[in-house]
Amino acid sequence: MSATTATAPQSGHSLWQEARRRLRRNRLAMACLWIIGIYTALALYGEGVYRWHQWRDVTPSYQRTDLDKQYLQPSYLRAPFAREQMDWATGETYTVSGWQRWGAGWTRLAQHPLGTDGLGRDVFQRLVQGTRIAYQVGIITSLIAIPLGVLLGCLAGYFGGRTDDFIVWLYSTFAAIPGLLFILAIAMVVGQGLLGVYLGIGLTMWVGLCRLIRGEVIKHRDRPYVAAARALGLSHVRIIFRHILPNVFHVVIVTFTLRFPAAIGTEVFLSFLGIGVQGEPSWGIMISNARLRLWHGVWWEMAFVTAAIFFIVLAFNLLGDALRDALDPRLRTEGEGDHE
Amino acid sequence: MNKAASPLIEVQDLQVHFGSPAQPVRAVDGVSFQIAPGETIALVGESGCGKSVTAMALARLVPEPPARYVGGQILYQGRDVLQQDEDALRAIRGNEISYIFQDPGSSLNPVFRIGYQIAEAIELHRSDVPTRQEVLDLLRWVGMPDPARAARAYPHELSGGMQQRAMIAMALACHPRLLVADEPTTALDVTIQAQMLALLTRLQAELGMAILLITHNLGLVAGIAERMHVMYAGQFVEAGPTEAVLRAPRHPYTRGLLHAVPRLEGTRERLTGIDGMVPHPARLPGGCRFHPRCPMCQTRCEVEAPSAAEVDDTRWSRCHFWSEVPPP
Numbered sequence: 108m109s110a111t112t113a114t115a116p117q118s119g120h121s122l123w124q125e126a127r128r129r130l131r132r133n134r135l136a137m138a139c140l141w142i143i144g145i146y147t148a149l150a151l152y153g154e155g156v157y158r159w160h161q162w163r164d165v166t167p168s169y170q171r172t173d174l175d176k177q178y179l180q181p182s183y184l185r186a187p188f189a190r191e192q193m194d195w196a197t198g199e200t201y202t203v204s205g206w207q208r209w210g211a212g213w214t215r216l217a218q219h220p221l222g223t224d225g226l227g228r229d230v231f232q233r234l235v236q237g238t239r240i241a242y243q244v245g246i247i248t249s250l251i252a253i254p255l256g257v258l259l260g261c262l263a264g265y266f267g268g269r270t271d272d273f274i275v276w277l278y279s280t281f282a283a284i285p286g287l288l289f290i291l292a293i294a295m296v297v298g299q300g301l302l303g304v305y306l307g308i309g310l311t312m313w314v315g316l317c318r319l320i321r322g323e324v325i326k327h328r329d330r331p332y333v334a335a336a337r338a339l340g341l342s343h344v345r346i347i348f349r350h351i352l353p354n355v356f357h358v359v360i361v362t363f364t365l366r367f368p369a370a371i372g373t374e375v376f377l378s379f380l381g382i383g384v385q386g387e388p389s390w391g392i393m394i395s396n397a398r399l400r401l402w403h404g405v406w407w408e409m410a411f412v413t414a415a416i417f418f419i420v421l422a423f424n425l426l427g428d429a430l431r432d433a434l435d436p437r438l439r440t441e442g443e444g445d446h447e
Numbered sequence: 448m449n450k451a452a453s454p455l456i457e458v459q460d461l462q463v464h465f466g467s468p469a470q471p472v473r474a475v476d477g478v479s480f481q482i483a484p485g486e487t488i489a490l491v492g493e494s495g496c497g498k499s500v501t502a503m504a505l506a507r508l509v510p511e512p513p514a515r516y517v518g519g520q521i522l523y524q525g526r527d528v529l530q531q532d533e534d535a536l537r538a539i540r541g542n543e544i545s546y547i548f549q550d551p552g553s554s555l556n557p558v559f560r561i562g563y564q565i566a567e568a569i570e571l572h573r574s575d576v577p578t579r580q581e582v583l584d585l586l587r588w589v590g591m592p593d594p595a596r597a598a599r600a601y602p603h604e605l606s607g608g609m610q611q612r613a614m615i616a617m618a619l620a621c622h623p624r625l626l627v628a629d630e631p632t633t634a635l636d637v638t639i640q641a642q643m644l645a646l647l648t649r650l651q652a653e654l655g656m657a658i659l660l661i662t663h664n665l666g667l668v669a670g671i672a673e674r675m676h677v678m679y680a681g682q683f684v685e686a687g688p689t690e691a692v693l694r695a696p697r698h699p700y701t702r703g704l705l706h707a708v709p710r711l712e713g714t715r716e717r718l719t720g721i722d723g724m725v726p727h728p729a730r731l732p733g734g735c736r737f738h739p740r741c742p743m744c745q746t747r748c749e750v751e752a753p754s755a756a757e758v759d760d761t762r763w764s765r766c767h768f769w770s771e772v773p774p775p
């Protein structure tokens with residue numbers, strides 16, 4: 108009886124829907140999604156701020172030097188609601204009284220919530236810009252690496268033979284070059300700055316994806332559904348991209364989720380070394396600046412940047428693992444019908 | 448009998464090899480047959496005899512890097528399939544020559560709904576997008592109980608029989624003139640096997656198409672095929688009208704296959720299959736390819752490969768001693 112109910116036509120749940128349901132039940136993965144959502148919102152906000160200042164043609168607050176405000180602590184540590192307040196410009200103290208104390212206190216709490224750096228620039232705004240740059244790097248390198256890896260992986264896996272030999276040779280060559288050296292070499296060719304970072308990371312990132320996709324496509328190309336599609340008269344291109352690719356697409360999603368934070372990490376590292384982003388508040392540049400006064404007790408810039416990097420990398424990696432479990436093809440066909 | 452009528456497809460001395468040219472694996476080694484329009488013929492033999500390779504070769508579907516079409520011709524309506532380019536072949540596949548396979552569950556793409564896959568099969572050989580109604584009509588035509596629901600379902604949500612009906616709907620979407628059914632019922636329950644054969648017979652009558660039925664179950668061919676070919680180790684060993692061959696086989700291999708069919712009347716009777724296994728096509732024995740397993744083997748069989756001997760004007764056998772094969 109149960110066998111017949113399990114195989115009878117049901118409501119048409121796709122395997123993707125099953126995966127989504129499996130993911131929803133995973134609390135940790137949902138928490139990661141929330142964290143990633145917050146970062147994404149910050150990045151979009153940062154993009155808005157950046158664009159707005161560009162359009163108005165003014166120096167944005169996160170770039171404006173104000174030596175009066177050097178090394179301000181995070182706002183909540185500056186006793187924003189206290190009676191005694193210090194004027195940043197003159198260094199004189201003055202007393203705030205009555206209800207004003209509360210109203211002005213909230214305003215003070217919102218001013219430089221994460222403190223300022225050695226040039227009096229707002230750490231929070233710089234952190235937001237760092238998020239924007241990190242996302243930009245993650246997305247653009249993925250836009251380079253994913254099409255390249257998917258295309259070459261599909262061709263190698265499906266056609267085999269010479270095509271496969273050539274593509275395997277190509278990615279082995281790329282894989283054999285130490286990643287950092289490769290990126291340095293590209294940075295030398297195209298000059299320092301984001302373009303070198305995009306190309307350097309993008310052109311090393313496709314290798315892993317290509318290898319995984321090739322393996323999956325090899326598994327699928329001998330499946331009966333491919334033979335059946337050939338027998339119906341479908342072309343190779345249509346079989347590869349409309350029939351096999353949807354079956355292996357989970358690999359792309361999982362790889363994207365795991366490579367995205369890796370790309371961010373590489374960008375931070377490159378910018379820290381000074382070959383990445385120039386003149387913009389990337390996280391790497393912030394770390395590089397923050398270390399100068401760290402031992403003098405200026406901990407906040409370093410702490411917040413490190414935390415920002417830590418949580419985004421953690422969230423993407425945990426989500427990637429959860430996605431891998433949720434999309435696992437071995438789990439896909441198991442026990443359908445019994446959750447209905 | 449109807450050999451005079453021009454055949455739909457005519458295979459002449461087909462040879463398909465795998466492996467290196469130096470050490471060829473002769474999966475199909477000199478097979479000739481023809482199928483007239485609307486006719487049903489059967490291809491029978493154990494697993495590994497080369498039935499599927501023969502069938503797939505008809506539309507040049509054996510993947511070419513491992514396989515090589517070494518020799519022979521496949522004349523479909525007078526034109527050699529093996530000489531045509533990929534575009535011409537794609538226009539034949541699914542449109543003129545269609546296939547259904549053994550395992551319907553894995554022959555459907557797991558990530559698409561049945562309705563989408565059927566629409567794709569219809570659309571492939573014409574320019575406009577099929578309507579939902581056409582998809583449902585097609586599903587109803589192949590006897591799908593609840594077409595609307597089946598169209599929405601994913602393959603894994605259907606039973607084996609329903610999956611095979613969906614496959615048949617896809618294969619017949621463009622009204623092909625030849626349907627190649629490669630062990631279409633092997634993966635199905637016995638009760639569903641009978642339904643499936645009845646369905647194929649009905650659809651064949653409605654479309655007037657020819658069927659090449661591949662099976663290792665002789666019980667299936669009796670009711671359906673007009674002629675049958677028995678295949679062993681890449682060659683045909685016996686061919687003729689189904690009734691005549693089943694009543695009085697003229698090759699010991701055919702006789703062995705007949706005995707491997709479970710008999711309904713004598714439930715106590717032991718199955719006397721054929722001892723041993725089909726030789727791998729890379730390690731074919733000398734002489735008659737069947738001689739190591741043949742109960743009638745004599746010294747001549749070990750050295751001299753038999754050629755096709757005419758039994759009467761409708762059938763032949765590849766056995767030196769065809770006249771001495773005992774009745775089943």
Ligand SMILES: Nc1ncnc2c1ncn2[C@@H]1O[C@H](COP(=O)(O)OP(=O)(O)O)[C@@H](O)[C@H]1O
Nearest residue numbers: 465474493494495496497498499500501513728
């Ligand atoms: N892709 C392949 N690569 C190498 N050899 C193959 C391949 N496909 C089939 N063969 C060979 O062809 C022979 C016949 O296979 P097949 O036609 O599938 O047998 P059947 O359908 O009669 O069970 C097999 O014994 C095998 O050795």
Ligand SMILES: [Mg+2]
Nearest residue numbers: 495498499629
């Ligand atoms: Mg087979």
